[in-house]
Amino acid sequence: MERQEICNEMRLCFPSYSANEGFARACAAAFCAQSNPTFDELSDIKCAVSEAVTNAIVHGYRSTVGDVYMTMRMTEDRVVRIEIRDKGCGIEDVQKALQPLYTTDPANERSGMGFTVIENFMDSMRVVSTPGKGTKVIMTKKLTVIPRIRG
Amino acid sequence: MRTLETPLKCLSEEGVLTVFLEGDIDHHTAQSVRARIDTKMFIKRPSELILDLSGVHFMDSSGLGLILGRFTKATELGIAFKVANPNEQIRKILDLAGTERLIKIETNREVY
Ligand SMILES: Nc1ncnc2c1ncn2[C@@H]1O[C@H](COP(=O)(O)OP(=O)(O)OP(=O)(O)O)[C@@H](O)[C@H]1O
Ligand SMILES: [Mg+2]
Numbered sequence: 212m213e214r215q216e217i218c219n220e221m222r223l224c225f226p227s228y229s230a231n232e233g234f235a236r237a238c239a240a241a242f243c244a245q246s247n248p249t250f251d252e253l254s255d256i257k258c259a260v261s262e263a264v265t266n267a268i269v270h271g272y273r274s275t276v277g278d279v280y281m282t283m284r285m286t287e288d289r290v291v292r293i294e295i296r297d298k299g300c301g302i303e304d305v306q307k308a309l310q311p312l313y314t315t316d317p318a319n320e321r322s323g324m325g326f327t328v329i330e331n332f333m334d335s336m337r338v339v340s341t342p343g344k345g346t347k348v349i350m351t352k353k354l355t356v357i358p359r360i361r362g
Numbered sequence: 363m364r365t366l367e368t369p370l371k372c373l374s375e376e377g378v379l380t381v382f383l384e385g386d387i388d389h390h391t392a393q394s395v396r397a398r399i400d401t402k403m404f405i406k407r408p409s410e411l412i413l414d415l416s417g418v419h420f421m422d423s424s425g426l427g428l429i430l431g432r433f434t435k436a437t438e439l440g441i442a443f444k445v446a447n448p449n450e451q452i453r454k455i456l457d458l459a460g461t462e463r464l465i466k467i468e469t470n471r472e473v474y
Contacts (some may be wrong), residue, residue, distance in 0.1 A: 229388075321427050
């Protein structure tokens with residue numbers, strides 16, 4: 212398979228403070244904005260990033276503080292790939308965790324819809340997790356090609 | 363960004379308490395917002411609680427949790443519950459969770 216050329220990349224690392232949920236969304240939006248996405252695509256991406264980063268903060272690190280890593284890549288054919296990783300507690304049963312409405316934290320009014328949101332708002336999602344080591348969520352979305360009028 | 367000090371915009375009329383939420387609702391902001399809604403609900407004891415989302419630009423599943431949680435609390439207290447004016451992005455999340463099977467969602471375009 213031909214490998215698509217990468218037109219931009221970025222790497223981000225921040226502590227698992229809840230204030231960084233909004234920061235991560237803003238960074239993802241700023242990165243994608245270079246490729247002129249539609250408003251809906253940008254909304255979907257921001258939401259998916261928010262879900263994965265929040266999961267790293269509330270589940271991965273729980274009451275501890277650790278680093279959350281976010282890398283983004285844009286290819287020439289307008290596919291954005293986002294990876295969000297933590298070195299937190301990991302997930303015992305990923306298949307179970309992916310099920311809609313499944314949550315290990317109902318006490319804090321979690322609805323168990325985070326992964327379902329990512330799956331629906333992005334084109335692909337993959338979750339790789341090792342208990343005791345951490346979790347990695349990789350998602351992609353192809354942006355539509357919108358004709359751009361240049362001055 | 364909403365902080366603890368930001369007062370909640372509310373309208374109380376004939377037993378109907380409307381809370382106007384603003385800004386981004388995520389895990390970071392949801393905690394204080396939910397506490398302030400509950401305080402208002404306990405003090406006012408309305409017959410109906412409406413969460414108006416016309417000022418909310420972004421919401422993720424933490425916001426969904428907040429809405430479902432307020433619905434549960436309101437129902438326990440015998441208070442009718444409604445959500446008003448979600449934007450398209452919020453609507454997508456509400457639909458994904460099948461929220462409308464439980465909660466009335468009203469879109470009242472005049473508010474915009
Ligand atoms: N980064 C992570 N580290 C450890 N466990 C995780 C992580 N991400 C998700 N999980 C586990 O997977 C479950 C499902 O996650 P999902 O985001 O779908 O729902 P939730 O976070 O529980 O609720 P919501 O996202 O609706 O607030 C979580 O309850 C948690 O047990
Ligand atoms: Mg989640």
